[in-house]
Amino acid sequence: MAKMKDKKRENVSIASEIDRLEERRERCQDNLERAEFKSRKARLSEQERQELEKEMAIINERVQKLDKELAMLRGENRRNMVLSVALLTISALFYYVFFYNEDDT
Template identity: 40%
Template sequence: MFQIDGLEEKLSQCRRDLEAVNSRLCGAELSPEARKSLEKEKNHLMSKASNYEKELKLLRQENRKNMLLSVAIFILLTLIYTYWTM
């Protein structure tokens, strides 16, 4: 769970940084070098955000599997207990 929270925070920060880069790209007159540098930073941030999203998806799937396994074990133990006490 803490991994998911940490990744969500990183993704959020990455998106904020991306918005800032986009606003700088649209806002002012930039030299070709500055524009190229910002475009490079934008591409890097987009790639980073994409990786964070993929990692979050995998962690959530793993979380879901673990939760289902826990529920199945709980049901099994409940059935065994019920059978044993009858």
Template identity: 40%
Template sequence: MSRKLENLGIALEIDGLEKLSRRRDLEAVNSRLYGAELGSEARRSLEKEKSSLMNKASDYEKELQLLRQENRKNMLLSVAIFLLRTLIDAYWTL
């Protein structure tokens, strides 16, 4: 059980680090975009980079949501198999 909690903690830590990294990248682009006098080409390039980062973040969140949903399904299946096995063992020992 502690192994599962440890793995969950690691997964949450990785998730947090990835979110922090994306946030920092986006903040860096925003500060460059609004903090300096930029030519139209540089501004377009930064806007494109910002859009790309936003799309990556959105895709990551969608993928994470699907993975969590799949994880819930697998957990429910594991519980159902465990309960079925317990019932079979209980019936068998009667």
């Protein structure tokens, strides 16, 4: 099952994967804000407060994990962009040298 998910992710562009992770991160942030609001406003028993704190810790860990994945994907996206610009520049240089320069002679 895990290999199937990896295969599906290979077919997804980096930009769409970044969008997907940002949406997941936003949902986690919303859940964290709701839990923090609940902990401040509601009168909770000690057990409920501990459960809420555990839930908040888990959500924080998820957010940190998503942040790391996003940083990695953004770095990969940046590297791909630089590679694309370099290839475009080389192509333009070859075009200039071989085609535009021929017209001058």
